[in-house]
Amino acid sequence: MGAPVAFDGLPAFDEAQWQVELISRRERLREIVHRAGCAAVVVFASPEHRQMFRYLTDFVPVIGDAWLIVSEQRQWAVTQFSWQIDESRAASGFEEWEAAYEPEDLVLDHVREALNGGSRIGVIGMQRLPHRMHVELSARAELVDLGPALERERRVKTPLEVALLQRACAVTDRMLDRARELAAEPVTELDIAAELSSVALRDAEGLSFESVVISGFEQASAIRRPTSRRLREGDTVLLDIGAQYRGYQADAGRSFVIGEPTAEQERYWAMVLEVAEELTALAVPGTPAHRFHDIYAERLRKEGFDLRHRIGHGIGLATSFEWPSFEAGAQDELVAGMTIAIEPGVYRAGMGNLKLEENLLVTEGAPLLLSHAPRHLAVG
Numbered sequence: 001m002g003a004p005v006a007f008d009g010l011p012a013f014d015e016a017q018w019q020v021e022l023i024s025r026r027e028r029l030r031e032i033v034h035r036a037g038c039a040a041v042v043v044f045a046s047p048e049h050r051q052m053f054r055y056l057t058d059f060v061p062v063i064g065d066a067w068l069i070v071s072e073q074r075q076w077a078v079t080q081f082s083w084q085i086d087e088s089r090a091a092s093g094f095e096e097w098e099a100a101y102e103p104e105d106l107v108l109d110h111v112r113e114a115l116n117g118g119s120r121i122g123v124i125g126m127q128r129l130p131h132r133m134h135v136e137l138s139a140r141a142e143l144v145d146l147g148p149a150l151e152r153e154r155r156v157k158t159p160l161e162v163a164l165l166q167r168a169c170a171v172t173d174r175m176l177d178r179a180r181e182l183a184a185e186p187v188t189e190l191d192i193a194a195e196l197s198s199v200a201l202r203d204a205e206g207l208s209f210e211s212v213v214i215s216g217f218e219q220a221s222a223i224r225r226p227t228s229r230r231l232r233e234g235d236t237v238l239l240d241i242g243a244q245y246r247g248y249q250a251d252a253g254r255s256f257v258i259g260e261p262t263a264e265q266e267r268y269w270a271m272v273l274e275v276a277e278e279l280t281a282l283a284v285p286g287t288p289a290h291r292f293h294d295i296y297a298e299r300l301r302k303e304g305f306d307l308r309h310r311i312g313h314g315i316g317l318a319t320s321f322e323w324p325s326f327e328a329g330a331q332d333e334l335v336a337g338m339t340i341a342i343e344p345g346v347y348r349a350g351m352g353n354l355k356l357e358e359n360l361l362v363t364e365g366a367p368l369l370l371s372h373a374p375r376h377l378a379v380g
Helices: 015-035 051-057 085-092 104-115 131-140 147-155 159-183 189-203 263-282 289-303
Strands: 040-045 066-071 075-079 097-099 120-124 142-145 212-215 236-241 252-258 312-314 339-342 345-348 352-355 358-361
Touching: 015 040, 015 051, 015 066, 015 147, 015 159, 040 051, 040 104, 051 066, 051 085, 051 147, 066 104, 075 085, 075 104, 085 097, 104 120, 104 131, 120 131, 120 147, 131 142, 159 189, 159 236, 159 252, 159 339, 159 358, 189 212, 236 352, 252 263, 252 352, 263 289, 263 339, 263 345, 263 352, 263 358
Parallel strands: 040 120, 075 097, 120 142
Antiparallel strands: 040 066, 066 075, 212 236, 236 252, 312 339, 339 358, 345 352
């Protein structure tokens, strides 16, 4: 992985301590398995849902599925291609990695050894388990869904995880700054998206997700892919972007206007900022997740806007799939160490699209802002 490197004033990353943390995660997984009365656990990772696998191995393959089998004493990992075996061994800190284009029989061999006569096996990724594997595993032992238990372990971030998210957020700030610079030039949405990818690859390890770049004010839109539309005077430009570093994903957003904002745009941008400040102040231990939704939805209703998306979600080894989800009725309470994104926005044809998204760390005191790009509306 190379020597630790400092970035934008952040502490250098401690690779040795990171390996200690990975071992600790697998030991905590074994404790979960033991409490559930299981002999072993199978972790299944599909291409769009790999965060549990990466949490335990610090690795995901470029393409294909991946499997991790963990018993009381050993662990084995199986991918579909052998190209990255050396990389996976170095990242995870253990040697038992194999590859097979059709990996099911190899996985089942390791499951048989891991069970060692046991009658219950844990599964993480149960909802996406391939049908054949569900049938084969069920024939060998009672399946126990341990995904929720490991997901609860992942909610509170360690200092090392926070450091990785800070790096991802710092790179995302650079991306947002670069987008502002480019917006003053005769560029397309795709030009901006291409440059953002370059920044993320240079300073992190790539994008958290496809960049959202929406220009113009003719249509109300909270998310879409960038197009060849060229930016012009009077446009609103909405950005929803993120860099990922060592798997940890930032998810931040800004909006701006090319030229002088209208009075309507200024008014509603001020409202977005006001809601963001109110919700940031709520990001303290004990606040139920639904409270964020309730405040946002009521403010939109008073101002005559539709609720087009939830007000926020967790961030970590994923963005939109991370706990918590700030939705109506969500009763889970925040605790110190959680990392979240809040994203108030308003969208109206004729005015444009205005959204702010910030990343936060919940602490025992006031929340810590992880994203720091400028918020001012005018460009050029």
